Amino acid sequence: MTKRVALAFSGGLDTTVCVPLLEEEYGYDEVVGVTVDVGQPSEEFDEAEETAEALDLEHYVVDAKEEFAELCMDSVRANATYQGYPLGTALARPVIAEAILGVAEEHDCDALAHGCTGKGNDQLRFETVWRASDKEVIAPVRELGLTREWEIEYADEKDLPVESGNEGAWSIDTNLWSRSVEGDDLEDPTYVPPEDIYDWTTTPGEVEGEELVDVEFEGGHPVGLNGEAMDPVDLIEELNDLAGAYGVGRTDMMEDRMLGLKVRENYEHPAATVLLTAHEALEQLVFTKSERDFKQQIDDQWAQQGYKGLVDNPLMTSLEGYLDAGQEKVTGTVTVKLQGGQCRPVARDSEYGVYSESAASFNTETVDGIEQADATGVAKYHGFQERLANEVLAGVKESSETDEEDEEGEKLKADGGEVAEE
Numbered sequence: 576m577t578k579r580v581a582l583a584f585s586g587g588l589d590t591t592v593c594v595p596l597l598e599e600e601y602g603y604d605e606v607v608g609v610t611v612d613v614g615q616p617s618e619e620f621d622e623a624e625e626t627a628e629a630l631d632l633e634h635y636v637v638d639a640k641e642e643f644a645e646l647c648m649d650s651v652r653a654n655a656t657y658q659g660y661p662l663g664t665a666l667a668r669p670v671i672a673e674a675i676l677g678v679a680e681e682h683d684c685d686a687l688a689h690g691c692t693g694k695g696n697d698q699l700r701f702e703t704v705w706r707a708s709d710k711e712v713i714a715p716v717r718e719l720g721l722t723r724e725w726e727i728e729y730a731d732e733k734d735l736p737v738e739s740g741n742e743g744a745w746s747i748d749t750n751l752w753s754r755s756v757e758g759d760d761l762e763d764p765t766y767v768p769p770e771d772i773y774d775w776t777t778t779p780g781e782v783e784g785e786e787l788v789d790v791e792f793e794g795g796h797p798v799g800l801n802g803e804a805m806d807p808v809d810l811i812e813e814l815n816d817l818a819g820a821y822g823v824g825r826t827d828m829m830e831d832r833m834l835g836l837k838v839r840e841n842y843e844h845p846a847a848t849v850l851l852t853a854h855e856a857l858e859q860l861v862f863t864k865s866e867r868d869f870k871q872q873i874d875d876q877w878a879q880q881g882y883k884g885l886v887d888n889p890l891m892t893s894l895e896g897y898l899d900a901g902q903e904k905v906t907g908t909v910t911v912k913l914q915g916g917q918c919r920p921v922a923r924d925s926e927y928g929v930y931s932e933s934a935a936s937f938n939t940e941t942v943d944g945i946e947q948a949d950a951t952g953v954a955k956y957h958g959f960q961e962r963l964a965n966e967v968l969a970g971v972k973e974s975s976e977t978d979e980e981d982e983e984g985e986k987l988k989a990d991g992g993e994v995a996e997e
C-alpha cells in the first residue's frame with residue numbers, strides 16, 4: 576500500500592527539506608504539501624507554488640481566512656493579549672492544523688508532518704490538534720535534530736529549490752492579525768531594531784495629522800467601520816491599512832514561550848490594537864464594576880489558552896459561554912483617534928450604557944430620591960476597619976517601646992548606675 580503524508584508546506588527552507596526527508600528517513604512514498612491561507616502576503620503563495628512545482632510535489636492551497644478572522648474577532652470579545660501580544664501566530668496555528676487535517680482525510684494520507692523546530696510554540700499548537708486524530712504525527716526538523724546550516728548544505732547537495740543567500744534575514748510570520756519578526760540580531764534584547772523590520776506600520780514620528788474612526792460592535796464582535804457594515808476579513812484588512820498608516824500597533828517585547836524559553840519578539844498589529852482598544856472602551860461603558868473586575872479573569876484565561884493553541888477544549892467552551900451571555904451588551908460604537916503611533920478612545924455610545932449623566936453630574940442635587948447628605952453615614956463608615964487597624968498597631972508599638980525603656984532603667988539600676996537625666 577502506498578504510504579502518504581500531508582506536510583504543512585510554506586516553500587521555505589524547513590518545509591522544503593522535509594519533502595525528501597519524509598521519503599528517505601521515514602519511508603513515505605508520497606508527500607502532499609498543504610499551504611493554508613490565513614492572510615499571508617501573496618508572495619508567500621507564489622513561493623510555495625513555485626517550490627512545490629520544482630519539487631514535483633502534490634500541492635493544495637486551502638483558504639481559511641474567514642475562519643481565522645472569526646477566531647480573531649472572538650479574541651476581541653476576550654480582550655485577548657498574551658503579555659501584550661495579540662496572538663496572531665498563536666490563533667492561526669489551530670486553524671491551519673485543522674485545514675491540513677481536512678486535506679489529509681480527503682486525500683488519503685496516513686500521517687501529518689510539520690517543519691517546526693523543537694524550541695518554539697508552533698509544534699505544540701499543531702500537534703494538539705493532530706494528535707486528536709488517528710494519524711501519525713511527524714516532526715522531522717525536531718526529531719532529526721536539524722540545524723539551519725545542515726538544512727542549507729543538504730538542500731545544496733540535493734539541489735533543492737531554496738533561495739540561497741538568505742542569511743541575516745529576519746524570521747517573519749505574517750497573517751491577518753499580526754506580523755511577527757524575530758531572529759538574528761533581534762535575538763539580542765539590547766539591540767534596537769532598525770526601521771526596516773516594519774512593513775505594516777509607518778514610523779510613528781514621521782506621521783502627520785490624525786483621524787477619527789468609528790468602530791461598531793454587536794454582541795462584542797466588531798461588525799463595521801465608520802457606519803459601514805463589514806465582514807471580519809475585510810474589516811481587519813481595512814484597519815491594518817488605515818491604522819498602520821498612523822504607525823499604530825507596534826510591540827517590542829520579551830515573551831515567555833510555553834517551553835519556558837524567554838525570547839525577544841517584535842510584532843505589528845494595527846487592526847488588533849484598534850479593535851482591542853475600542854472593545855475595552857465599550858465594556859467600560861456597559862459593564863458594572865463587578866462585571867469588569869471579574870471579566871479580567873475570563874480574559875486572562877482565554878488569552879492563556881489561545882497562546883497555547885488550545886482553542887477547542889472544555890475550559891474554552893465555558894469561557895465562551897460566559898462571553899456569549901455578557902457580551903450581548905457590548906453593542907454600540909466607539910470612536911478612536913489615530914495619531915502619531917497611538918490609538919485612543921475618544922467617544923463611546925451604547926444603549927446598554929450603565930451611565931446616568933444626571934447621577935454623576937455636579938449640577939443635580941437629588942437623584943432617585945437620594946440627596947448629597949445621604950452620603951454622610953457612608954462617609955463615616957468608610958475606612959472604619961482601616962482606621963481601627965492603624966490605631967491598634969500604633970498602640971501595640973507604643974506599649975512595646977515603653978516596656979523597652981522600663982527594662983533599660985531596671986538594668987541600669989541593677990548595675991548600680993544612675994538613670995541619666997536630660
Ligand code: ARG
Nearest residue numbers: 664665696746747748755757
Ligand atoms: N512567538 C510568537 C508565538 O509563539 C510568534 C512566533 C512567530 N514566528 C516567527 N518566525 N516570526 O506566537
